[in-house]
Amino acid sequence: xxEKISQKIHWLGHDCIRIDCDPVIYFDPYExxxxxxxxxxxxxxxxxxxxxxxxxxxxxxxxxxxxTEKDSGKKIKKEIGDMVEGGINILAPGESITVxxxxxxxxxxxxxxxxxxxxxxxxxxFIVNIDGIRVYHAGDTDKIPEMDDFKCDVAxxxxxxxxxxxxxxxxxxxxxxxxxxxxxxxxGTLVGDEGDAMAFSKAxxxxxxxxxxxxx
Numbered sequence: 001x002x003e004k005i006s007q008k009i010h011w012l013g014h015d016c017i018r019i020d021c022d023p024v025i026y027f028d029p030y031e032x033x034x035x036x037x038x039x040x041x042x043x044x045x046x047x048x049x050x051x052x053x054x055x056x057x058x059x060x061x062x063x064x065x066x067x068t069e070k071d072s073g074k075k076i077k078k079e080i081g082d083m084v085e086g087g088i089n090i091l092a093p094g095e096s097i098t099v100x101x102x103x104x105x106x107x108x109x110x111x112x113x114x115x116x117x118x119x120x121x122x123x124x125x126f127i128v129n130i131d132g133i134r135v136y137h138a139g140d141t142d143k144i145p146e147m148d149d150f151k152c153d154v155a156x157x158x159x160x161x162x163x164x165x166x167x168x169x170x171x172x173x174x175x176x177x178x179x180x181x182x183x184x185x186x187x188g189t190l191v192g193d194e195g196d197a198m199a200f201s202k203a204x205x206x207x208x209x210x211x212x213x214x215x216x
Contacts, residue, residue: 002153002180005133009154011213014049014189017137017156021130023100027137027156029055031189037061040099043068044109044139045123046075049190053079060084065099067091069106069124092122103129108146109139116163117141127152136179140164140186143173155179159200160192167196171203174210182210 008020012032019025023039028050038059043051043066051072057080065086066076073090081088089097091106098104105127110119117123117140125139127150136152142165155177158164164186165173174182182204184197194212201210 001131001133005130005135005154006181006183006211009135009156009183009213010216011183011185013215015044015137015140015158015186016055017185019128019130019135021102023102025102025128025130026059027126028139029059031055032058034058038064040064040102040104041066042104042126042128042137043072043076044125044137045069045117045121046071047140050140051075056080057083061086065089067097067099067104067106067126069122071121071123091124093124107136107150108144109141110144111140111163112142112144114142114163136177138173143169143176147173147176150177152177153180154183155181156183156185157200158186159184159196160187161196162191167199168203170200174200174204174208179208182208183213184210188215 010018015028017027025040026038030052063086067089093108107125109125111117127136134152135154157170159167159170184200187196197212
C-alpha cells in the first residue's frame, strides 16, 4: 500500500505536493505550472511562498475545497473568495474535517528557536487519510514535541534549515514519528538544495525508508 500511495505523490518544488488520488490534493501550491484541477487545496500558513493566490488560481476547479488556517483564510476570501465555489474551511491545530471522503487532521506547525513561525499563530501541518494511509505534510516547522504523538504512514518533512528544521533535525523528527516512508521537502527554491535531502536520507539509512522525489 505504501508503494502504491508513494507513486501518487508528486513534488512540485518547495513545499508544494500534489497527490493524485480521488480527489486530487494539493498542499501549498507555489511557483507551479497549471496542472490537474484540485479537488482539495490545503494551505499551511499565509507566507507568500505557501499561500500564493496566483498559484491557487492555477489549479482551482469548479468545486475545489480549500482547507487552511485563519490568516490564509482571510487572505483567500478577500482576494478570490468568489472563485472558490467549493468553500473555504478554517481549522486550528487539533481540529479535523472530512472533505470529499478524505479525513483531514490539522496539527501544530511552528518554530522552537526561530521567530518565523510562532506557535501563537496556530499555523498548520496536515495529516490526511487516503484509502487508510495517513499522509503527513509538516508545513514550516521545527521538530516539535507534538510529533511524538503523530500517527502516520508517510511523513513529508522540511529539511533546509534557516526557516525550518535542518536535515539532521528532520531526521530526528522522522525517528520520533516513525513513518513507513519519509519524503524531504522545502529545499531547492528559496533555501537549501538537494544536498539537504541527501543528508536527510543518509541520516535515516537503515532506520526509516526515505524517497527523494524529483521536482516536476
